[in-house]
Amino acid sequence: MxxxxxxxxxxxxxxxxxxxxxxxxxxxxxxxxxxxxxxxxxxxxxxxxxxxxxxxxxxxxxxxxxxxxxxxxxxxxxxxxxxxxxxxxxxxxxxxxxxxxxxxxxxxxxxxxxxxxxxxxxxxxxxxxxxxxxxxxxxxxxxxxxxxxxxxxxxxxxxxxxxxxxxxxxxxxxxxxxxxxxxxxxxxxxxxxxxxxxxxxxxxxxxxxxxxxxxxxxxxxxxxxxxxxxxxxxxALGGDRIDVLVSEPGDVPEVARLLAEVTGDSPEIHEDTRWVGVAADDRVATLARVARALDEHGLAVRDIVLRRPTLDEVFVQVTKDVRP
Ligand SMILES: Nc1ncnc2c1ncn2[C@@H]1O[C@H](COP(=O)(O)OP(=O)(O)O)[C@@H](O)[C@H]1O
Ligand SMILES: [Mg+2]
CATH class of the missing domain: 3.40.50.300 (P-loop containing nucleotide triphosphate hydrolases)
Structure with missing residues (x-):
């Protein structure tokens, strides 16, 4: 609990x-x-x-x-x-x-x-x-x-x-x-x-x-x-999230690796839609770090979104915590 x-x-x-x-x-x-x-x-x-x-x-x-x-x-x-x-x-x-x-x-x-x-x-x-x-x-x-x-x-x-x-x-x-x-x-x-x-x-x-x-x-x-x-x-649970829409399908793994490095979170990867998501505990500060890192590595993205978690994400997290 x-x-x-x-x-x-x-x-x-x-x-x-x-x-x-x-x-x-x-x-x-x-x-x-x-x-x-x-x-x-x-x-x-x-x-x-x-x-x-x-x-x-x-x-x-x-x-x-x-x-x-x-x-x-x-x-x-x-x-x-x-x-x-x-x-x-x-x-x-x-x-x-x-x-x-x-x-x-x-x-x-x-x-x-x-x-x-x-x-x-x-x-x-x-x-x-x-x-x-x-x-x-x-x-x-x-x-x-x-x-x-x-x-x-x-x-x-x-x-x-x-x-x-x-x-x-x-x-x-x-x-x-x-x-x-x-x-x-x-x-x-x-x-x-x-x-x-x-x-x-x-x-x-x-x-x-x-x-x-x-x-x-x-x-x-x-x-x-x-x-x-x-x-x-x-x-209460994990706070906000950042989702990145990657321009080139081939860049998805590289963007995911970079987001993991910047945030310390393990990213959620949707290869088919080219979205990569991570936790953004420091909100705008995390957003700024992510944007800078992407830019420095020359990775083109189409969109970056800072958002609240959905209730689904909250639910997955609380039930995961009590299940073996
Ligand atoms: N009349 C019953 N006899 C035997 N087991 C029951 C009975 N009603 C519920 N259970 C068991 O109790 C647990 C909780 O069931 P239930 O309250 O129906 O869950 P939920 O509505 O959240 O799906 C389940 O493991 C279910 O199999
Ligand atoms: Mg029921």
């Missing part, structure tokens, strides 16, 4: 507050002392490789699964002592949507809206809004059996949005969705947050976390290994 990456608990009222959660499935320790804190009215992105324990955490927080140890409260209610109070306040969109196979998309939405005590007219209205918002016109008159994966997932999400719940858990909400629909889901999440909702979102897509999350918790092997705002994580 890196010092500084897990320091401090967030300020403000915590809507999700979990400490030391453990969960074992046979020989697998799915959660191993997992901590999570999500302040009210924010989006928390839970990032981690496959099998890291994300869904297990979401299932415990939504009272579908009992932890073996630790404790957690959601919206101020303990998940073990007051599960019903938690359920009243949480909307959950699962990774494996279980939407009713007999009803059409619209009937599904209306049924859930009635279940949440909307009157018949209000239920119809809400169903129509969600059909529009999630681009479900095609699905509205058909049964889920014939849906594409993306359509099924959008219906599942629409159902979780019905009551604009104060707390929303989204487990990989846009996996397998095309980019247009992902944008629609992001818009929907932002709209709920603007109305005061608190969202916990697990995702494989780092750009999704970067776009939506106020804070990010990285989980691996059932433990939180890094936590912070996306920008904080990017600053």
């Amino acid at each position: 890196r010092a500084g990456l897990l320091a401090g608990r967030p300020r403000g009222q915590l809507v999700v507050d979990a400490e030391g959660l453990t969960k074992r499935f046979g020989a697998t320790l799915a959660l191993d002392g997992f901590d999570l804190a999500v302040p009210e009215g924010t989006v928390c992105g839970l990032l981690g490789p496959n099998g890291a324990g994300k869904s297990t955490a979401v299932r415990i927080l939504s009272t579908l699964l009992r932890p073996d140890g630790g404790h957690a409260s959601v919206a101020g209610f303990d998940v073990l002592r007051d599960p019903m109070q938690v359920r009243y306040r949480v909307g959950l969109a699962g990774q494996h949507p279980a939407v009713d196979g007999v009803l059409t998309g619209r009937e599904n939405l209306e049924m859930f809206a009635r279940f949440y005590r909307l009157g018949p007219a209000a239920a119809r209205r809400r169903a129509s809004e969600l059909i529009e918002q999630f681009d479900l016109a095609e699905a509205a008159g058909r049964r889920p059996k014939g849906y594409s994966g993306g359509m099924r997932r959008r219906l599942d999400l629409a159902i979780s949005f019905i009551m604009a719940p104060p707390v929303l858990f989204l487990d990989e909400p846009t996996t397998g969705m095309d980019p247009g629909h992902r944008l629609e889901v992001w818009k929907g999440v932002r709209a709920l947050v603007a109305e005061g909702a608190t969202v916990l979102l697990t995702t494989h897509y780092l750009d999704e976390a970067d776009q939506l999350a106020d804070s990010i918790t990285v989980i691996d092997h059932g433990r939180a290994i890094a936590r912070g705002a996306p920008e904080e994580l990017k600053s």
Whole structure:
């Protein structure tokens, strides 16, 4: 674990507050002392490789699964002592949507809206809004059996949005969705947050976390290994980067060797696109040294870019640190 990456608990009222959660499935320790804190009215992105324990955490927080140890409260209610109070306040969109196979998309939405005590007219209205918002016109008159994966997932999400719940858990909400629909889901999440909702979102897509999350918790092997705002994580880890676009394909190895010498970092080399990247810990000073060295060696470059690391680079780095 890196010092500084897990320091401090967030300020403000915590809507999700979990400490030391453990969960074992046979020989697998799915959660191993997992901590999570999500302040009210924010989006928390839970990032981690496959099998890291994300869904297990979401299932415990939504009272579908009992932890073996630790404790957690959601919206101020303990998940073990007051599960019903938690359920009243949480909307959950699962990774494996279980939407009713007999009803059409619209009937599904209306049924859930009635279940949440909307009157018949209000239920119809809400169903129509969600059909529009999630681009479900095609699905509205058909049964889920014939849906594409993306359509099924959008219906599942629409159902979780019905009551604009104060707390929303989204487990990989846009996996397998095309980019247009992902944008629609992001818009929907932002709209709920603007109305005061608190969202916990697990995702494989780092750009999704970067776009939506106020804070990010990285989980691996059932433990939180890094936590912070996306920008904080990017600053804390390795700092900025320099990318050099080499003019002549034949010069790529020589430029890479020179960048390694100047920065002491091992460069990332993309032969096919002629980009070479290195860490730029001293930012502009490093940039100046790199430019001077290239010039002195008569190496022509087409572009030099000083930039922040992407969340992908941060992620690779933190998970590498804890893996053997
Ligand atoms: N019901 C279960 N029975 C047995 N093992 C499980 C069960 N649910 C999860 N696991 C195991 O626990 C670990 C964490 O799983 P999960 O929380 O689904 O990870 P993630 O959602 O991050 O991919 C994995 O090794 C997974 O195989
Ligand atoms: Mg999962």
